[in-house]
Amino acid sequence: MSIDPARAFDRVTGTLQDDPNLIATLEVVDTLNVMVEGAHPILRCPDGCARCCLQQVFISEEEWAILLPALHRDSTADERRRIVRRARRLLDRKRGPLRRALRARNLEDLSRLTMTVDRRRVQRCVLLTNDNLCAGYSGRPMVCRAFGRVSHNLDNPMLCKIFLDRLSDEGRSHRDLHLPDFGPVRAAYLLGTPEDIGFTLLPIFVVLHADADGDLMTEPRQLPRDGDWPVLTREEVALL
């Protein structure tokens, strides 16, 4: 009996509508990762590649509450101090698209500028080590787990250039892969997030959690809503 991977993907993402919450969503994305790689070996990442980490990701306070303990589990104090220094240097820059994004105070500007930051790949994620590893891999955010494994729709796969080039070299298209639909994953991610949760760029969480020794605190704190940093609500993130 042949198994249709697309139907198997749908069955897994379909479970999310029953009880949308962040932990369940992360587990489903991890399951999809294994399934997609098994069904499509062409989507296995090259060793040591960190191309999809050359950006600053937007995450929620809930995701940070999972990522922060992972940084204490997976990394040394020295590495965490390097992360804090990288985040401070990045946020202290006086010019560039990231600086303009940080000054944005309305959703339209922030959305446009965040896209620009993303597209120009101006910086490595502050959690990316010198060995191209994620310093908090076991607690990485949802988008980091989903990228390269799902598709927004038939014309908009979340695939990197390496995968697209491999497919092109074989005379194939991403359409042939029938990747899992990102829609139910994103819906569960948003619906499972409490309404009052804030979202912002990962380096902002890092700087706000630096302790007096330049290490990271162990307990997550709420993002300040006083306007020093752009903080988006769940409804605003849904519009991005």
Ligand code: SF4
């Ligand atoms: S959090 Fe980790 S996986 Fe995500 S972009 Fe940063 S280094 Fe990469």
